[in-house]
Amino acid sequence: AQTVTQSQPEMSVQEAETVTLSCTYDTSESDYYLFWYKQPPSRQMILVIRQEAYKQQNATENRFSVNFQKAAKSFSLKISDSQLGDAAMYFCAYRSTNSNSGYALNFGKGTSLLVTP
Amino acid sequence: EAGVAQSPRYKIIEKRQSVAFWCNPISGHATLYWYQQILGQGPKLLIQFQNNGVVDDSQLPKDRFSAERLKGVDSTLKIQPAKLEDSAVYLCASSFEVGETQYFGPGTRLLVL
Numbered sequence: 001a002q003t004v005t006q007s008q009p010e011m012s013v014q015e016a017e018t019v020t021l022s023c024t025y026d027t028s029e030s031d032y033y034l035f036w037y038k039q040p041p042s043r044q045m046i047l048v049i050r051q052e053a054y055k056q057q058n059a060t061e062n063r064f065s066v067n068f069q070k071a072a073k074s075f076s077l078k079i080s081d082s083q084l085g086d087a088a089m090y091f092c093a094y095r096s097t098n099s100n101s102g103y104a105l106n107f108g109k110g111t112s113l114l115v116t117p
Numbered sequence: 118e119a120g121v122a123q124s125p126r127y128k129i130i131e132k133r134q135s136v137a138f139w140c141n142p143i144s145g146h147a148t149l150y151w152y153q154q155i156l157g158q159g160p161k162l163l164i165q166f167q168n169n170g171v172v173d174d175s176q177l178p179k180d181r182f183s184a185e186r187l188k189g190v191d192s193t194l195k196i197q198p199a200k201l202e203d204s205a206v207y208l209c210a211s212s213f214e215v216g217e218t219q220y221f222g223p224g225t226r227l228l229v230l
Contacts, residue, residue: 037221043223043226044222045208045224046221047218050218091159091160095216099215103148103215103216104150104162104173105150105160105162107160109159110159
């Protein structure tokens with residue numbers, strides 16, 4: 001089974017600064033999807049960004065971008081110009097493209113991001 | 118477009134009692150997932166439905182947990198009897214089809230005393 005590791009339980013960033021959240025994963029598959037989800041205190045899980053493994057270009061969504069290193073099995077999230085509303089738990093997730101896996105998301109343990117004024 | 122709806126939002130029960138959670142997915146979404154999120158951990162899949170059929174329930178503790186999606190739309194997850202370790206947030210998610218992006222509901226926080 002694929003494992004997803006987020007080695008930073010907590011991170012802190014000042015408003016307007018940039019922060020990078022780390023994620024590594026273990027898989028023997030060549031094609032898969034990676035995601036970053038945000039979970040604020042309201043507990044609604046919100047999709048931040050998604051990366052398809054066969055695409056070499058790193059995904060970007062406004063202030064959010066990823067650094068996808070397939071050979072290193074690394075998938076970090078960069079948040080630029082951090083805002084107070086970015087404070088939340090951030091989860092990295094892996095999803096297989098193998099139908100036998102059922103396409104469920106396999107989550108890491110999360111990184112709690114604190115944004116200070 | 119309405120999102121994934123879940124109820125109740127909070128539930129407190131005593132161990133050995135029964136509890137049920139309800140989920141209404143986004144309209145038109147064929148795939149529905151139930152995840153369990155224990156405090157301090159990421160969500161873990163319990164069961165996945167495609168329309169009214171089960172795709173994956175390998176992580177569902179079937180001696181006490183059951184789930185159904187009889188008409189292929191809304192779904193109910195039941196725990197009977199509950200144990201202390203079932204205290205968690207139960208998240209429902211849906212996607213248009215298997216393999217598409219999953220959208221999550223607000224979750225139901227369960228506390229078993």
